[in-house]
């Protein structure tokens with residue numbers, strides 16, 4: 402239902418879901434790692450060049466998601482989605498706060514990662530790498546690479 406209000410960009414033809422655990426690129430104890438559980442959602446319309454990525458991120462320390470990238474896409478952005486007089490509007494955000502120990506959901510109707518200029522069509526079962534740039538308070542930004550799995554699914558855009 403909600404998806405019908407969004408632009409065709411987010412319409413869910415293919416529901417992609419992935420569970421990925423990402424650890425920091427340096428040697429951190431597993432319990433201390435930022436965890437990412439990913440979800441993908443994408444339209445099946447031929448020629449579609451954009452896709453939304455949904456996930457859940459838990460950081461053990463206060464941090465911010467300040468950038469995203471994927472080799473599968475020309476560009477990627479973190480978006481917010483809000484209702485504006487009955488219309489869903491998406492907007493790029495500079496950073497998404499990740500409070501310590503609090504799961505932050507990127508979900509249909511809310512924050513999400515937007516992939517633009519997809520280089521090839523996505524199909525169910527495909528794995529798509531995604532790099533998240535995380536900036537922890539008082540530390541340099543570092544990158545986490547996760548892999549999302551495309552899954553065929555429903556059309557309602559709900560979790």
Ligand SMILES: [Cu+2]
Nearest residue numbers: 480491513515
């Ligand atoms: Cu978007």
